[in-house]
Amino acid sequence: MASVESAFSDRVEALVAQIPYGRVMTYGQIAALCGNARAARVVGGIAHFGNPDLPWQRVVNRNGGMASGYPGGRKAHQQHLEQEGISFDGDGFIQDLQNVIWRPEL
DNA sequence: CGAGTGACCGCAA
């Protein structure tokens, strides 16, 4: 299989790049879709050193919250998501997470 | 080249 894209980041970036507007994905979900549900950490690492053109802002943690290393802080992250039409709770968490979680089976 | 860290997740006590 010559085209063995061992680059995990390539698949992660591919998925993130395909996340539609107004939708979000969780690190664990992306990692699982990439083949390793326990590689959620890798997704985070790639997010920091991966392609900055990808909408990492649409990538949130399992709690529907945001990561800590985002440029600008969690507040900026939430603001950007709200701009995409995503509703947030008063605590900084997505209100209808299930409603904004994008599923590849669609 | 070797070792450490990291934007996480899941389970156990």
Added chain:
DNA sequence: ATTGCGGCCACTC
């Protein structure tokens, strides 16, 4: 309900 630990891959020093 909360806290602590292990595990995976990729990137950096």
